[in-house]
Amino acid sequence: MEMIQYNRFTAHLLLLSLILVVPLAVATDVKYCDKQGEYDVKVQGVEISPNPIARGQPATFSIAATTGAAIDGGKLVIEVSYFGWHIHSETHDLCDETSCPVSTGDFVVSHSQVLPGYTPPGPYSLKMKMFDANKRELTCIGFDFSIGFASSVSD
Numbered sequence: 734m735e736m737i738q739y740n741r742f743t744a745h746l747l748l749l750s751l752i753l754v755v756p757l758a759v760a761t762d763v764k765y766c767d768k769q770g771e772y773d774v775k776v777q778g779v780e781i782s783p784n785p786i787a788r789g790q791p792a793t794f795s796i797a798a799t800t801g802a803a804i805d806g807g808k809l810v811i812e813v814s815y816f817g818w819h820i821h822s823e824t825h826d827l828c829d830e831t832s833c834p835v836s837t838g839d840f841v842v843s844h845s846q847v848l849p850g851y852t853p854p855g856p857y858s859l860k861m862k863m864f865d866a867n868k869r870e871l872t873c874i875g876f877d878f879s880i881g882f883a884s885s886v887s888d
Contacts, residue, residue, distance in 0.1 A: 766860065766873035774800050774863055774872035785881035789850035796842040804835040806866040809842065814858040827863065854882045
């Protein structure tokens with residue numbers, strides 16, 4: 734009887750530790766803008782650190798992708814929505830977010846940014862389009878993220 738209680742305690746402790754650790758390591762679910770589209774750049778996943786994002790603190794979005802052809806340059810167009818309302822757009826040079834030229838195979842696009850302390854907490858959606866130097870769309874993805882209630886002391 735004592736061994737069964739010990740095993741249950743151990744199982745509960747293991748489950749609790751997985752619940753606390755796994756969300757830190759899980760990649761964000763990514764959806765392609767056109768579910769039927771054949772994009773030249775395939776996205777394997779997005780990792781957001783920290784997750785949820787803290788207002789006034791640096792946040793990093795790392796997008797793991799693969800390409801069948803080298804990419805000499807291009808741009809990223811990012812659109813952000815809050816509760817379904819478009820609130821922000823920005824454009825970045827692809828070569829500022831990854832090493833160019835991008836060789837055939839796997840690569841990572843990484844962008845870090847500090848969200849202002851007055852950014853409202855809650856659920857957000859991000860849509861990212863990647864274009865090559867000839868303005869041809871290479872991929873288009875969307876994913877959700879959250880901004881937590883915590884903020885920095887310097888707000």
